[in-house]
Amino acid sequence: MKVLIVGTGIIGTIYGWAFAEAGHEVVHLVRPGRAGTFTNGIDLDVYDTRKGHKRDYVGHYAMCVTEILQPADSYELVVVPTKHYRLVETLAQIVPQTGNADYLLLTQNWEGTAAIDAILPASRYVYGDAKAGGAFQNGVLISTLASIDIGQVEGRQTECLKKVVALCQSADIPATVHANILHLLWVQYAITGGLWPALVRAGSLPAVLKNRQLGEQGIRAARECLEVVTKRGVDLKKYPETKMYLNSSPVGLWVAGLVIQAMFRFNKLVSRSSLHGLGDGTEVQVFFDDLVNTGRHLGVAMPAMSGFEPEIRAFAAQPR
Secondary structure, three states, X not given: OEEEEEOOOHHHHHHHHHHXXXXXXXXXXXXXXXXXXXXXXXXEEEEEOOOOOOOEEEEEEOOOEEOOOOHHHOOOEEEEOOOHHHHHHHHHHHHHHOOOXXXXXXXXXOOOOHHHHOOOOHHHEEEEEEEEEEEEEOXXXXXXXXXXXXXXXXXXXXXXXXXXXXXXXXXXXOEEEOOOHHHHHHHHXXXXXXXXXXXXXXXXXXXHHHOHHHHHXXXXXXXXXXXXXXXXXOOHHHOHHHHHHHOOOHHHHHHHHHHHHHHHHHOHHHHHHXXXXXXXXXXXXXXXHHHHHHHHHHOXXXXXXHOOHHXXXXXHHOOO
């Protein structure tokens, strides 16, 4: 399959490498003047949980890049691993240049898909929630690769979905198809957006893991954000990962804190996926504003989440 990956970020690079290793023709689209940066490719250190693959892979990805995009390139699938608030702008730029290609959107969602559908027919895109992550350290991508959650809006199962499933299967990437992918994405949005403020206040992941009181405040904030998702019509019983955040008793908070500490300290998949930390103040602020503003609109009390607002504003204002 001829696959275009938009950019050379962490998620795009990890999945691009996996697809290329499986024998697909993978090209990364970069900004004008950036192609020379990747002449020598990228060094990888991957904790790979895929069945049949070396668990700790250290090697090189001879990345193929292009600065030019045109319909004659005949890409079959375009993978877009971008910030969700930049997705519409990105699609507006590239969809006219990719002919009849289908799309895998590896990003979050909070506002629904009306703006996307105005650019790209719903039958031609699949949403995906990457189970991968990492960070660039000293020129090496320290990362992990596990699986992917995918689905089409309103439970569609078009040829686009079949194409994405086949691509993942060829690369031994377990793909779970969800009937309501937006609900899954909203749950992940709430958990991530609810936990980030405590991390911002602490300044680092190790610091927040050592501070039980702050950790519990983060769990309360995540619970409030999940209440917003519930108000949106999501049945949280379908998402077992939410259970630890919903018990408001002191014992429940204590147990949830212990579980989260154990995951980040001893689960290599979780710890590596979190290496990127808090590099993007804009993203943190967008998550915070989306969740708090929606909560207010729906009448959800969010004292724990709102209490972090000064730190969120200050963090977003820092020059980077």
